[in-house]
Every structure is written in C-alpha cells, then in structure tokens.
Amino acid sequence: MPGFGSEKGVILRQFFALAQGKGGRAAVLPRRSLAKRDRLSADRRRGHNGGPPPCDDANMDASDRTTHEQIRQALAERFGAEFDVPCTLPGADELARIARHRSHRKYRADPVPPELLRLLFACALSAPSKSDLQQADIVHVADRARVKAIVDLIPDMPWINAAPVFLVFCGNNRRIRQIGEWRGKPFANDHLDHFMNAAVDAGLVMMNFIRAAEAVGLGACPISAVRNHPHEVSNLLALPDWVFPVAGLTVGYPAETGRISARLPLEVTVHVDRHDERALERRIDDYDRRRRELQPYRRQRHSGRYEDVPDYGWSEDKARQYAVPERADFGAFIRAKRFRLD
C-alpha cells in the first residue's frame, strides 16, 4: 500500500502540494485537453465555483477516470462541496461505492442465493467489536409469515414485505453473562456503557453488512421502526433477556437507481480539536435550501397539527418529527429485558 514514503506516496504528495499551493482549490493538472475538461466539468461547474481539476490526465484509463468522476460527483451532490480525489488513489472502486451509497426500498424479484447471504454474514461479522466481546447477533427472518407479522406492526412500510431478504440486527449482552456463569465469575457491569457497547456493536456489523452487500450489487435499507413495538418484535423472534433489536434491514437487488441523500456540510459534522458550532444556524438554513433544490419534500409532516409553510425543509421536518413522542416505551422494554442502565 502506498504511503507517503513510497513511489505512489510521492505522487500523492506532489498532487496535494500542487492542489494546495495554488489557492487550495484551483490547481490545474497538466495534460488535459480543453475538450475533455469542458465535457467533464460542464456538470460540475453548474453547482460549484472553480473546484479542483478532474483526474483525467493521459495516464488514466477510461475506467479509472469514470470512478474518480463518480466519487467527486456523488460527494459534491451529497455535501455541496468539492473534494479532491488523488489520481493514484488505491481502492477507488470501494470509495466510489461508499460515496454513492443510497438506501434501496424497491427490489427485483431475484432471490439472494443462500450461500451468498452466508458469505455476507461472515464478512459483516468481521467488523471490529468492543473488547472482542462480539455482542452483535443477526436474525435472518426467512419465514415470510413472520416477516409479515413484523411488517404489520409498521403500517406505513408495507413495502418491506416485498424485499427478498429481511434481517434484524440485535445487541446481545446475554452471552457475556452466560459465559461469566459458566466460568464461575460474577457479572459486575450492569450499567449504561455495557448496553451501549452491544447496540454499537450491532450497528458496526450492520454497516459492514451494507458495505459487503453493496459491493456485490445488492441494495439495502435500515429499518429502525422494528423498535416501534419492541415487545412484539422480540416475541416474534424469541429474543431472550438481554437481547434486543437495534435495526432491521431489507436486502435485495435494486429495481431502481435510488437517490443520494444530501448531508449536512462537513463544517457542521467534522470538528478540529474542539466541538465547534459556529454559524450553525446559518449553515442549517443553507442546507435546507440546498436540499430543497435537490429533493424537495413531497408532503409536510403532521400537516393537521401544523400550518403549511412555504419553505418547508429538512430542519422543519425533523423539528416536527421530534415534537411528537416516538418509541417512548423503548426504555421500559430494555428494562423489561433486565438491563439496569445505571
């Protein structure tokens, strides 16, 4: 792998020095024909002001050029900003899939072969795990009647029934307690950190599963609504004490291209050294505006309760969503599963 000491590393360093030295964003790579530049940057110019040049020098083949362009376009659409993609970047295919991620809710009828699913489970469970405790479980809900019983609890998501695969990622704090019993040790960690570790482990495994699934051409959509009626879902899946659902996931071969979900700019979510909320309100206003241009909301949430507003955006939608209690009983469910949460 190229670091900055290797030959590729030197090229990377030269690229960044070039890009940074000329005002940060406006550096120009040599050996680009005008025709190529015009073709490639026509789209980019529309939303952006003088971003970095594309990596389309004569040494790149068409496939690499496409991959680099996909990364830049996807991130520009998602964050409303330009990103430099080094010409010699290894793993660009994988970065392109990560950058172009979208949730898929419509699937072709083609089944996902069981052996492929098993391969993806193994890849997913290769994720890091807090203290090597391995507190994530996957329940593959293969029985369609059981899937339907779960979906019946989520009235606004009947489309889940049509997904070829439905999984539920669970946190499992139970195994470590069982192991303690078998090894004659007390269990001294009945507190919030322990609960959170299992929830996060399940999240890591789900994210890793999504990556593996997208690598092989599948699409997926996380379903946190499996927690809307946690007792019932737990009963349907026979989850014992100290095992709890974190999220469902639908999986299948996508029937549609899907859409990139625009994200808050990195100035809001990435901080250097200290948490920083400067200009947050203005940035959220800008983000609302950018999203409205890209993908306006079709309906205003809770329209009976609130009057329609002309510039309905992300922040108004989220403020309305969290003005109404949602899963207020999840804590009681977790405590009924015998967690203390101290």
Added chain:
Amino acid sequence: MPGFGSEKGVILRQFFALAQGKGGRAAVLPRRSLAKRDRLSADRRRGHNGGPPPCDDANMDASDRTTHEQIRQALAERFGAEFDVPCTLPGADELARIARHRSHRKYRADPVPPELLRLLFACALSAPSKSDLQQADIVHVADRARVKAIVDLIPDMPWINAAPVFLVFCGNNRRIRQIGEWRGKPFANDHLDHFMNAAVDAGLVMMNFIRAAEAVGLGACPISAVRNHPHEVSNLLALPDWVFPVAGLTVGYPAETGRISARLPLEVTVHVDRHDERALERRIDDYDRRRRELQPYRRQRHSGRYEDVPDYGWSEDKARQYAVPERADFGAFIRAKRFRLD
C-alpha cells in the same frame, strides 16, 4: 459447518500450516508454485460435498484467483469454516478487504494527507442515518498536546500517541434540540431510544470510515477507552450538553501485517427466524480451543485475583474482564450531559 475437528477442519489446518510459512501468521498467502496450488485446490475439491467448484478454473485470471483465495482463507481463519465464493462475484476486491479486516496499532511515520482525510470524512458521513437525523459528529484531534492529554487518561495505551491521526466519533443529540428551538417546536423524545440512535449513528459512521480508510491502504483501531474518563475527554474536546464520545479511532499507514481476529462461528451469531442458543456452551468451548491454536493469550487477565488456569481461553478472559466494573460512571456522565434515558 466444519469445525477444526471435522474432515474439513483437518484440511483447513493443513492449509493454514502451509500458508503460515515462516512467520507463524496466516495473514498473507505466500506466492505458491503451481504444484502447491494444484494440491490445495485438490484438497478443497475433496472437502466440498457437492458445493460449487472452487473458483480457480482456467477462465479466471491470476489476480481474480488471488482475491477469491484471500476471501476464503481469511474467513476460514476467522470463523473456522469454509465459505463458497461465487466465481463471478462482483466487488470481490472490497469483500476481500472486509474479510481480511484487522485492527492496526503500529503505523509508519508517513502522515495522512489532510485532503485525503477530508475525502474519507465525506465517505464516512455518507453512511445511513436514523430518520435522516445525522446525529454523528467526528472530532479530529489534530493538536498533539490534546491527543497526549487524552492518552494520559488511558495508561495502558501509550501507543496511541504515535498514531498519525486520532479521531473521536461522537453521538450528537444536541442539533435536533437546537433545530426544534429555532423552528418553534417542543422536543418530545427525551428517552433511551433517542440516546441509542445517536450512539448507533456514530458507530455506523465509524465503521464506514474504517472501510474507506482500509480501501485506500490505511489501518485503524477503535478505542472505546475514551469513555474511561468521559468527563475529562469531554472537557478536552469541549463537548457541549447532549454530545458524547462513542469511540476513538487511531489511523495511519500500517507498519505491520496485523492479525485476523478469530470470531465465534456463525451458528452462534446468526439465527434463522428465532433466536437460537442450542449447543452454545459446547460451541464456545470449541471456539476457545480454536482461538488457542491460532492466537493463544500471552497473559491471564487479573492474575493476582484469579489463579492461573491451564486452558486459558476467550471465554475465561471475557468472564474475568466483566467480573470487574468498567465505566460504571458512564451513565452518570450521560445524565450529566442532560439525557433522561427514560
């Protein structure tokens, strides 16, 4: 699925003995002569009972063959089982990186270029997010004195100071509350589910960051110990109310190959339709045995408190670890950050 006691297990063991070669590590398959390859694939053919043929037929080029072999080898080592890898699998490079994941704690001195890091942040934050709420923040601790101040709180991990990059992934329940205020809406979700959503969102973003980092040749290691002294870490990073650290992450170009961490067999962590603990105790005994063969523990944990045992394994180690309270004050910290956790 075959354990190491079965016929397939014997073949696997032979395979690893061969692959380990000089260093006692099965991480990298050495260059094999044709004769060796033929012997290996003959073994695998024998081991497979009617499954699809191995993907080393004449139609595959050497690079594809190597990738498929890497996936099989990594998962065999990790799970003690054989996995079929379809010959025509798209995205096999990415699956190979996922399957071969390892945590890295030693890095070369080469810095990670700022623009590359920014690209990886954007990729990471392309992860799915619960209800599109985007409750994950990344703090890039760039100031070495601040890194040192955090590492001083984790006495057994001084190596973190030598990592070229140190990040802290945080859950942020604050923004949604601010947005509610700005939009004149009450906040009606002060409960456990809401806290968990932000923690899991941070986990998703960290996992996605690790994938993006490994794609470009970097290595990483999650550090949950940033929660050992959460008040101090929170002060050092100026985390406001409703923002909390989920995990740190060291990042850099790996200086060593690293080791694959063996995992519980899929029979333990993957369930069909109903949570299933059949034969759990035996399977954990088998797993302890398999791990001991692959990577025995160098020390027995809390050896002053417990007598040394001859067959020290994963379950004994984890039972000892959780017999002692760890982060019992994290709940108090989260409540001091004004969470209710109902």
